[in-house]
Every structure is written in structure tokens, then in C-alpha cells.
Amino acid sequence: xxxxxxxxxxxxxxxxxxxxxxxxxxxxxxxxxxxxxxxxxxxxxxxxxxxxxxxxxxxxxxxxxxxxxxxxxxxxxxxxxxxxxxxxxxxxxxxxxxxxxxxxxxxxxxxxxxxxxxxxxxxxxxxxxxxxxxxxxxxxxxxxxxxxxxxxxxxxxxxxxxxxxxxxxxxxxxxxxxxxxxxxxxxxxxxxxxxxxxxxxxxxxxxxxxxxxxxxxxxxxxxxxxxxxxxxxxxxxxxxxxxxxxxxxxxxxxxxxxxxxxxxxxxxxxxxxxxxxxxxxxxxxxxxxxxxxxxxxxxxxxxxxxxxxxxxxxxxxxxxxxxxxxxxxxxxxxxxxxxxxxxxxxxxxxxxxxxxxxxxxxxxxxxxxxxxxxxxxxxxxxxxxxxxxxxxxxxxxxxxxxxxxxxxxxxxxxxxxxxxxxxxxxxxxxxxxxxxxxxxxxxxxxxxxxxxxxxxxxxxxxxxxx
Amino acid sequence: xxxxxxxxxxxxxxxxxxxxxxxxxxxxxxxxxxxxxxxxxxxxxxxxxxxxxxxxxxxxxxxxxxxxxxxxxxxxxxxxxxxxxxxxxxxxxxxxxxxxxxxxxxxxxxxxxxxxxxxxxxxxxxxxxxxxxxxxxxxxxxxxxxxxxxxxxxxxxxxxxxxxxxxxxxxxxxxxxxxxxxxxxxxxx
Ligand code: SF4
Numbered sequence: 078x079x080x081x082x083x084x085x086x087x088x089x090x091x092x093x094x095x096x097x098x099x100x101x102x103x104x105x106x107x108x109x110x111x112x113x114x115x116x117x118x119x120x121x122x123x124x125x126x127x128x129x130x131x132x133x134x135x136x137x138x139x140x141x142x143x144x145x146x147x148x149x150x151x152x153x154x155x156x157x158x159x160x161x162x163x164x165x166x167x168x169x170x171x172x173x174x175x176x177x178x179x180x181x182x183x184x185x186x187x188x189x190x191x192x193x194x195x196x197x198x199x200x201x202x203x204x205x206x207x208x209x210x211x212x213x214x215x216x217x218x219x220x221x222x223x224x225x226x227x228x229x230x231x232x233x234x235x236x237x238x239x240x241x242x243x244x245x246x247x248x249x250x251x252x253x254x255x256x257x258x259x260x261x262x263x264x265x266x267x268x269x270x271x272x273x274x275x276x277x278x279x280x281x282x283x284x285x286x287x288x289x290x291x292x293x294x295x296x297x298x299x300x301x302x303x304x305x306x307x308x309x310x311x312x313x314x315x316x317x318x319x320x321x322x323x324x325x326x327x328x329x330x331x332x333x334x335x336x337x338x339x340x341x342x343x344x345x346x347x348x349x350x351x352x353x354x355x356x357x358x359x360x361x362x363x364x365x366x367x368x369x370x371x372x373x374x375x376x377x378x379x380x381x382x383x384x385x386x387x388x389x390x391x392x393x394x395x396x397x398x399x400x401x402x403x404x405x406x407x408x409x410x411x412x413x414x415x416x417x418x419x420x421x422x423x424x425x426x427x428x429x430x431x432x433x434x435x436x437x438x439x440x441x442x443x444x445x446x447x448x449x450x451x452x453x454x455x456x457x458x459x460x461x462x463x464x465x466x467x468x469x470x471x472x473x474x475x476x477x478x479x480x481x482x483x484x485x486x487x488x489x490x491x492x493x494x495x496x497x498x499x500x501x502x503x504x505x506x507x508x509x510x511x512x513x514x515x516x517x518x519x520x521x522x523x524x525x526x527x528x529x530x531x532x533x534x535x536x537x538x539x540x541x542x543x
Numbered sequence: 544x545x546x547x548x549x550x551x552x553x554x555x556x557x558x559x560x561x562x563x564x565x566x567x568x569x570x571x572x573x574x575x576x577x578x579x580x581x582x583x584x585x586x587x588x589x590x591x592x593x594x595x596x597x598x599x600x601x602x603x604x605x606x607x608x609x610x611x612x613x614x615x616x617x618x619x620x621x622x623x624x625x626x627x628x629x630x631x632x633x634x635x636x637x638x639x640x641x642x643x644x645x646x647x648x649x650x651x652x653x654x655x656x657x658x659x660x661x662x663x664x665x666x667x668x669x670x671x672x673x674x675x676x677x678x679x680x681x682x683x684x685x686x687x688x689x690x691x692x693x694x695x696x697x698x699x700x701x702x703x704x705x706x707x708x709x710x711x712x713x714x715x716x717x718x719x720x721x722x723x724x725x726x727x728x729x730x731x732x
Binding site for chain 1: 555560567686687688699701711
């Protein structure tokens, strides 16, 4: 099933689509206000971009520097080539503890690796502790956004879910009361957690430490109460120096939610006395992406979600329509690297308006990469037949002035004569499903132009000197 | 096998990385390092700033701010519950108010650097129902750049705390008090 078909399903509920669109635009506007308040914001983006470029250009060396520093801190470092290995390492660590109850704070990497179902299969209780993650975990759904995992749900949906799983009153939809219910429920889980798993926002090569940014404090609570902390990171999370954090912490929350910073910016460097800390460094296709010059910049992503909030296609099609851990514009670049066949429709889920590129805090050329993926997919024969033939046809038509003129005449006539039911038949003209076609003009611009009296003063031809 | 994967990842990263580009130096952008700005920003994200005329006022101010706090934890006065690195979880879970010393305040975002050495227990700042941080107003800097420049290292564990625990995961409605401390008061002196 491709993106357009899944998006169609989302669009069936027009009110909800409008609401989804507006909610995300509200976040985008908050982002703008936060960004305009920082005079040097554009300089910070440039610095962030250069720091990430530099890190990727020495990635093997920084990984080793990071590993050595972490080990010197008494942290155990593990390496996983793919999702299966990542999951196996974690299960192994949990079993070594004889643990059965795990608390997890938000990590898109563990989502990418499908860690939860794997652990549950092996008899481990896994509790996601970020409120949004917990909601969708109850509902057995995937996150629909990387920062706002439950952004597709209304408070009534959450009320129903909590009524079912937490015994809140039926019909209760007050966010304050629902959050309080979750607080009490999750507190019990934190207190009982034996092993805590967290994601990583930044890994500092110089110190060997990892930085985790949350608003709820769930990572800190989980990690500091459990005997063992397992932090999972993709190899692209590295930055060279502690001071580089100054750049990234100023960009991340402002770009993500329009906050000046997340409530907690926590630096985990050494385990507490008598406790253990493990870091699992994961590749899972990232080194392959590093080897694709056109697409390697996607590894600079700091997962702020700004490109999703601004994308007109994402806002109107919903995160689930992408059917990939990371949806939206950046997801559409990352996914074909993992499985080109499965995700071939995603680089087309964009208007190429460039808004994603404009907001990206690390200056990834997102829309250019989407355009490039389309070409790669075309060459690999992964474009759907209807698109391929209509593009070939349009190419011929636009290449010949005579054919173009004729077909314009024909279209203007046809639009006037044909009944609305036919010009708007969904099977012929998907474009007109939710739109009116423009009133056809009586003549084309070229015809009009040729009829103009020649005496009209012509604008001066600009002088070009070579 | 982990070590085989390690080599594979490192070799692939080495083979696939682009030509080396320089690491930029990050300038100090300056900015406003005032208590006024710090206060305005922290208030806008749900925190509260209270001025002390001196540390001697700490006890009476806390009494006024938290008349109901029964179980208190702090290295700064005679708190009701002694907390140390080995305090069991069920004792930590009963703390109503923790009063700790913050090291650096950041005016641009209202964050306060809290190193492990000032926490009594790593979980205390988040498990307590309410958190109060005592901060010398002369330790307020303008930006995160200046804050990191002042940190000799981040120690074993440490964090910037900017306001109370919060969430907006239910329909983007801001709710204060998710899992961590339900309120943050910064006591400036
Ligand atoms: S691509 Fe850029 S805007 Fe999108 S999530 Fe990543 S860092 Fe944010």
C-alpha cells in the first residue's frame, strides 16, 4: 500500500484532518516565535551544520574516541550492526540482571528496532514512560510523530484509552486529570523498574557521556531509580566537544516545540556507585547512508520534528500514512535507504515547496534530497506505472510548442463542454477530488498576445554585455 | 558478536565517510545576563523566582512558600528526612520538597545547572513533589554557550533544569506536573 492510499484513509474524516493540520501549524508558529527571539539563530544553524559535517567526516575516529572515554568512565559499550543485534544485546543485559520489569523513556531508535514487541515476546514487561508513548502503547499503535507521538489523538481518544486501561471515569477528557492519572500509574512503574532504557539526543566524543532531553523528567526518574541504565544511540548522535552542546541545545527545543529549552537536559557520564551503565551503539543502515553522497546529510538530523510540523503533506496525511518510524520529509529520505521497494512512494509525499529545508536547524537540504530520491527511484524502475507514463506523456507534450498549443485549445473547449460529473470523476482526475477546476479562459495567453496591436510600446530589451 | 560488529561499523564508517571538513569554533554571542531576563523567561515556562535578602532568610521563605511540606530534604538546613546516595526508593518517593543549590543560571532559557554533587541522591530532583533551587544571582550567564564554558566538566551526572516537569502530549494542552517535580521555585540571592 502506498502513501497516497494510506493518506486517503486519514482524509476520510475531514474535520479531524483539518484539526491535525491546525494543531501542527500551531506548533510551527510557536517555533517561529522562539526562533525570531534569538538574533543569531541563522548563525547557530550554520554552526550546527558544520559541526555535524565535520563529525561525519571523522565518524570512525570520533566513535573510537567516544568509546574509549566512556569505558574510562566505567561505562560498558556495545556495538550493534543492525536491529536484531541491538535487541539481542538488550535482552541479554536484562537477563543478566534477572530482571523482568523495564521502564523506557522515549527513543525513536528502539522504535526503529522494534524493541518492545521483541522484549514482550521474551516475557519482559516494557513500560514506555513518556506520556505520549504510553498512550499509544496502550492503544497498540505506533507513534505518528517523532516528538509528539500521540499528536493524531484527541483528548477524548485519550480519555477512552485511560478509562479502559487506568480506570479513569468514562467520558473524562480533561488533560490535567488524565495526566494526573498517568502520573500515579507511572510512578508505581518507576519505583518498580529494575532496568531503565533511554534514548540519546547527543553523545559527546570528548567526555564519553550522553545527553538526554525531556520535558517530563521520565528519563531521569527511570534511570536514577533502576540498577541498570541502558542508553541506545545511532552512530550519528555524536558531537565532538562538550561546548558543541551550547549550539545544539539552543536549537533543539526551539525548533521542536518552540520552547527555549527542554525542562531537563541531562548529562549521563558515569554510573552511580554500585550501579551499571551501558551504551549500545547502533548502525542499522547508517554507514550505508554515509556512503551515499547525495543523501548522507540526512545523518545530521537531530530529530526535532520541525520539518514534519511545517510540511503541508504531513499535516494533511498524518504520520501513520508514512508507515515508517520517522515520518514526514526526513523520514521520506531515510526510509528508501532502508528498503527502497517498500518505501518508494514516500519521496513523492512532498510538494517540494522547500519549507522543510527552511526550518531544519542543521540545514539538511531536505527537499533537494527528496527530488534526488525521485530520480534514483525512476532509474531503478520503482515509479508506479501511471506516474511513469503520464510523466512521459507530459514530457512529449511540453517539448513541442505545436502539440502544447493544440492540447491547450482542446482542454479549454473540453472543460467548457464536458459535464462536471465527468471532469471531476475521481478515477480520471484525482486532482479535482477536493478542488474546483479553474474557469477555462476563452483564449490562451499566446493567442491574446498575438492579437495585441503592434504599436504598443515594447519594453526595452536589456543590454547584455559579454 | 559485538566485537565483529564493532569492526564492521568502524570500517564501514571509515570507508564511506566524506573528505574531512573543519570543525568550526563557536563564538560567544554575548547576550543579556541579567536576573530580570532570567526571571522573565523562567516565569514564562512555569517556574517561579523569589528573591532572598540573604541565605539567612531561606527557612522563613520556605515556610511561607511550602506551608504543607511535611517531608523535606536538603543539605542547606535541618530538613526532616536525611537523604544520601543509598537512600532506598520508598523513602525518596515520600519527599514533598527538596531544596538544593543550583550552580549556574542561564538567562536566555531559564535553565539552572544542577550537578550530582548538589543532589544528595540522583533521583531526588525529579522524584520530589516540589523542587526549590537556591542560586547566587551573580552566577547568571546569558546563553548556553557561556554556561558550558564555565563547566569544568559535567561530572558523573548533572542536568540543566528549566522549570517544573510538564507535558503537552494530550492535544497539545500544557499540563504542569508530569512525572518529575510539580513545581520549581528558584530562590535568588
Ligand atoms: S531533518 Fe531537520 S527539521 Fe527534520 S527532524 Fe531532522 S533536524 Fe529536524
